Amino acid sequence: MDRMRWIFFATLAIVGVGGAHAAETAMTAEQIGQVERVESITIPMPGEFFTAIGKLSRPDWKKFLRTGTPVATASRAQIALGLGTLVADGYVAVEAQDGQGVKNIGKEIINLAKKLNVSQSVLGRGNSLNDFAENNDWSALREELEATQNEVKLDMEIQKDGGLITLVTVGAWVRGMEIASGLVAETYTPEAARLLHQPAIMTYLLDQLAAVPEGMQKEPLILDLRAGLEKCQSEIAPETPSFENVTAVHEVMAEMVREIIINPEES
Amino acid sequence: MIKGLLFTLMLAGAVQAQEEPANVQVETPDTEISARSRVLELAGAFSNDGYKIRDGFWAGNLEPDRPKFLEVNLFSGNEYWFSGAATPPARQIGIQIYDAKGQPVKIQTYEDGPVAAAGFVPEVSGQYFVGIRLLSGEKSEFCLLYSYK
Numbered sequence: 001m002d003r004m005r006w007i008f009f010a011t012l013a014i015v016g017v018g019g020a021h022a023a024e025t026a027m028t029a030e031q032i033g034q035v036e037r038v039e040s041i042t043i044p045m046p047g048e049f050f051t052a053i054g055k056l057s058r059p060d061w062k063k064f065l066r067t068g069t070p071v072a073t074a075s076r077a078q079i080a081l082g083l084g085t086l087v088a089d090g091y092v093a094v095e096a097q098d099g100q101g102v103k104n105i106g107k108e109i110i111n112l113a114k115k116l117n118v119s120q121s122v123l124g125r126g127n128s129l130n131d132f133a134e135n136n137d138w139s140a141l142r143e144e145l146e147a148t149q150n151e152v153k154l155d156m157e158i159q160k161d162g163g164l165i166t167l168v169t170v171g172a173w174v175r176g177m178e179i180a181s182g183l184v185a186e187t188y189t190p191e192a193a194r195l196l197h198q199p200a201i202m203t204y205l206l207d208q209l210a211a212v213p214e215g216m217q218k219e220p221l222i223l224d225l226r227a228g229l230e231k232c233q234s235e236i237a238p239e240t241p242s243f244e245n246v247t248a249v250h251e252v253m254a255e256m257v258r259e260i261i262i263n264p265e266e267s
Numbered sequence: 268m269i270k271g272l273l274f275t276l277m278l279a280g281a282v283q284a285q286e287e288p289a290n291v292q293v294e295t296p297d298t299e300i301s302a303r304s305r306v307l308e309l310a311g312a313f314s315n316d317g318y319k320i321r322d323g324f325w326a327g328n329l330e331p332d333r334p335k336f337l338e339v340n341l342f343s344g345n346e347y348w349f350s351g352a353a354t355p356p357a358r359q360i361g362i363q364i365y366d367a368k369g370q371p372v373k374i375q376t377y378e379d380g381p382v383a384a385a386g387f388v389p390e391v392s393g394q395y396f397v398g399i400r401l402l403s404g405e406k407s408e409f410c411l412l413y414s415y416k
Contacts, residue, residue, distance in 0.1 A: 024371070026368075026370050026371060027369030032336075036337050040321070041413065051319075051416065052343065052392075056344065139317075195343060201340050
């Protein structure tokens, strides 16, 4: 492998790399209008977010590890959102290098996936997560968490549960933003705050939420989520969100996560 | 130059060996699978340097003079490589990255016929567009994915 790697990067340096340069022509308005969006690429995973944060500081990831049982509810929408938040938690456990934490979260993800009637193929992912956690293979775990989420989404697609796919994505993003904004607020720097400037993602998620089945849209939790995301949209619009912007985002996201993981009867 | 040729030959050999992968979904065209195999081979080289490969991919058709564009959302400070591959009759492809206003940004490029990659370290988080275009050849299937660290 080392030899292959060496040859590859030597090749980049000697032959293939055109060097640092910019493409010659800008996109036309028509081309911008025809841009495609593929959720599994267009929307970054929480792990990508956390990687960027980890370059600016040394967060105490263990502080963000969440323990407890998954949401007990009959609402499929809330289960899908809860599953998304668990995926983000999985990345926190990976960053904290907490193997047992990853195993526990993997088990909870599978339990929630079962409640949504996903196929047996997803269950194998739980075993993979366990194996990688056992071997402290953090890099592989980051990829496996995303693969697990995508496999759940693929099953939902096969079952024509498109609305649930959106909610898994929203759940992961909301929990990821809660953690990231909390970290940025703790030791505010403009550089770290700039990581939160992701207005296009917020717009995408709001568009997707507006497209979930009508019955689902009327659920109080979904209405609250839309209101929360709309509020955050303006807070992260500046290229460098202020401390007040970051704090506001954190408060809204934390409240949304609380609503997602709480038993509706307790609220 | 010899090293470059060696790599090209190794890559071609590896791609050749993966042209008919087993256990694939029946609905997925063979050409797309081949493009995916090629792009995974290229991205695999980056992962040896600590880059994590996203699980998702973007696939479709490329035609001469009709580039395609995908929205991505990136984080400042992260390092990205966008890898793409196309199947014959594509002979050469290119990948570019643009900011949210559609202006080209500075990138590192790797181009080897129907396989190409663009490296980018954004200074500003947010929306970007990845463009892939057919520089030589006829209508063909392509596959693109990205890695980050």
